[in-house]
Amino acid sequence: MANDAPTPLERFLRGILPENPVYRQLLGMCPTLAVTSGMREAMTMAGAVTFVLLCANVLISLIRGLLKPHLRILVFTLTIATFVTIADRFLSAFLPEMSHKLGPYVPLIIVNCIIICRCEVCASRQSIPAAAADAIGQSLGFALALASIATVREVLGSGSWFGVELVSESLWPRWGIMLLPPGAFLTLGVLLGGANWVSNRRSVRRPVATTEG
């Protein structure tokens, strides 16, 4: 390994803000938009993604010597699908209501670009501690992004946070649109613009996030 390889701690920290999967890398947009109508859904989703990403990264890192180049994407997706099945069964057994609310978006973690991207970029090349640190950092960044969007949507849309009412309906007329699909697109668009604006002002390494999907 060259000496520019970051330590596990650096990988962990990097995932949270500088390389935030949603705001900087534009990965995992589907769950970001779909499950952020409330904080509870968003945090359940973040927990499921953390579990799957951590397990998949560690397992891929363990078998990285056996991977064949042309089959690796298939191996990644099958590994991820296994852990997603575990997470889905767990949710429907212990949190049936939440599992029903999240609906198809739990199995859709399989095709979440964040996980495939981290397996490809990090886990298939790094040792287990590095892969695990990377997974936790990226998941925290993802959770942070989900939390920011869910906070805006839930506070504006239902006047509550984590289901606890903050202002009564007479004081704050509910913005029903925030809970519906258009609200998700608008919130993420505005927050992404805000994130770009802040990083442009600070002029951190890369001024504008790439727009490749």
Added chain:
Amino acid sequence: MEHLAELILIAVGAAVISNFVLTNFVGICPFIGVSRRVDMAFGMGCAVTFVISIAALLSWTFTWFILRPGAPLMTWIVRTVTGDPAATSDLMILSYIVYIFVIASSVQLVEMYVRKFHRSLYKSFGVYLPLITTNCAILFACLKIMAYVTDPKELWGLDKALVLAIFGGVGFTIAIVIMAGIREELDHCDVPASLKGAAITLIVAGILAMAFMGFSGVDANLRQAMLPDKAPAATQPATQPAAKHLAAAPWPGVYPRSSRKGPTESP
């Protein structure tokens, strides 16, 4: 006739009412990434529609004969192997793995077939085909079909599954082509620097999604027009259109209940 009416309802529902991109948020990555030019967007839409139909065909076959509880083929195997005539099989735990395998291999097969027999098509599709494996729209269609096939009240046949998949793909194409048309015009606009790229695309998508919400309730009206005797709940479709549409969705809990009485949904 009744069957045809149901197929039409499924088609309209999949294409516009619960549009894959704008209502269900699947396929956002290509929607943002490949919507710069109309011809590219159309190519992507066609490729997705093509793969989605093949994946739906295969996943329906697997679900119907092998995976679902009491599936004929697996039940026969289990009974033959164990010798117990009352044994049944339920392999739904394997469904996600089977679907992702089906999608990955059908993308691979389509790519090989197109490369061998349709050179010009391959040149225009080439870039997008491998990307499609990780397109959530395809897995979403498979999961939606699974939900209907295993639901004892629905037990969808292959025709309904294919109609859902093809028109879901058509809905994706409609959304991405409209988006590309808008983005071509956006190139001539003075967008603030920090909103350039993905941010303004998402904001435009939000406005598009608002426009597409206008379609909610269409299915209740259509159902009443085509199947008047089978639509007891559709007598006042205009009072709560979104609630009707949500109640008809396979996962009614995707949106929180409080949204049904939001100010935007009053008639």
